[in-house]
Amino acid sequence: GQNIDQPTEMTATEGAIVQINCTYQTSGFNGLFWYQQHAGEAPTFLSYNVLDGLEEKGRFSSFLSRSKGYSYLLLKELQMKDSASYLCAVPSMDSNYQLIWGAGTKLIIKP
Amino acid sequence: DADVTQTPRNRITKTGKRIMLECSQTKGHDRMYWYRQDPGLGLRLIYYSFDVKDINKGEISDGYSVSRQAQAKFSLSLESAIPNQTALYFCATSGGTGANEKLFFGSGTQLSVL
Numbered sequence: 001g002q003n004i005d006q007p008t009e010m011t012a013t014e015g016a017i018v019q020i021n022c023t024y025q026t027s028g029f030n031g032l033f034w035y036q037q038h039a040g041e042a043p044t045f046l047s048y049n050v051l052d053g054l055e056e057k058g059r060f061s062s063f064l065s066r067s068k069g070y071s072y073l074l075l076k077e078l079q080m081k082d083s084a085s086y087l088c089a090v091p092s093m094d095s096n097y098q099l100i101w102g103a104g105t106k107l108i109i110k111p
Numbered sequence: 112d113a114d115v116t117q118t119p120r121n122r123i124t125k126t127g128k129r130i131m132l133e134c135s136q137t138k139g140h141d142r143m144y145w146y147r148q149d150p151g152l153g154l155r156l157i158y159y160s161f162d163v164k165d166i167n168k169g170e171i172s173d174g175y176s177v178s179r180q181a182q183a184k185f186s187l188s189l190e191s192a193i194p195n196q197t198a199l200y201f202c203a204t205s206g207g208t209g210a211n212e213k214l215f216f217g218s219g220t221q222l223s224v225l
Contacts, residue, residue, distance in 0.1 A: 004153070008151075030210035030211070031210055031211050033213065035214075040219075041218065041219070042201060042216035042217060042218050042219055043154070043201075043214075043216050044216070045213040045214070045215075048211055048213065050211065087153070087154070089153075089154075091210035091211075098156055098159065098169065099154075099156070099214070100153075101153030101154040101155075102153050103151055103152055103153045104153065
């Protein structure tokens, strides 16, 4: 079967660094997405990884290990506006690459 | 103006009523999607459309129907609403055909079925 696991909730302090993990089990692999979703709002695209390694975009970086079925999102210099849910998703080989979504990790930033 | 617009933003209805959620986009994308989001669960795909003549069921299509009236418009209907269809509904679009195409979401419709 296909499955994605993420921690339900994490708490971090403003200015600190936090790592949000995602593990996946899929038949075949066509990359992994991270989206950010503020409460009551639409998800917005953060990153897409298809090759192993770390990709950096400003304060946010995303890492992928295909052999381990594992990804993480690294957020540096945390700001209060980073309080949101972070959704991990992978395209399904079984259905026209439609995305299989994790339940999301709610990140709470404290002053 | 938003690229992907959903109406209404909020809707309260009663069990057994028929309702329609509408989505329009100005991104010029061929692919459109309807998802629902429930607390503690990931986004789940209801229906998707690769072009005006192509409609596909997602993982939870029972109790829903869709209409792709034009490239820019994709509506979702609940023929006879039931309480477990209470959820946050999102429309989304994507521009390409590959697995790496990112989605652009509308602002969502919070639906409550009493």
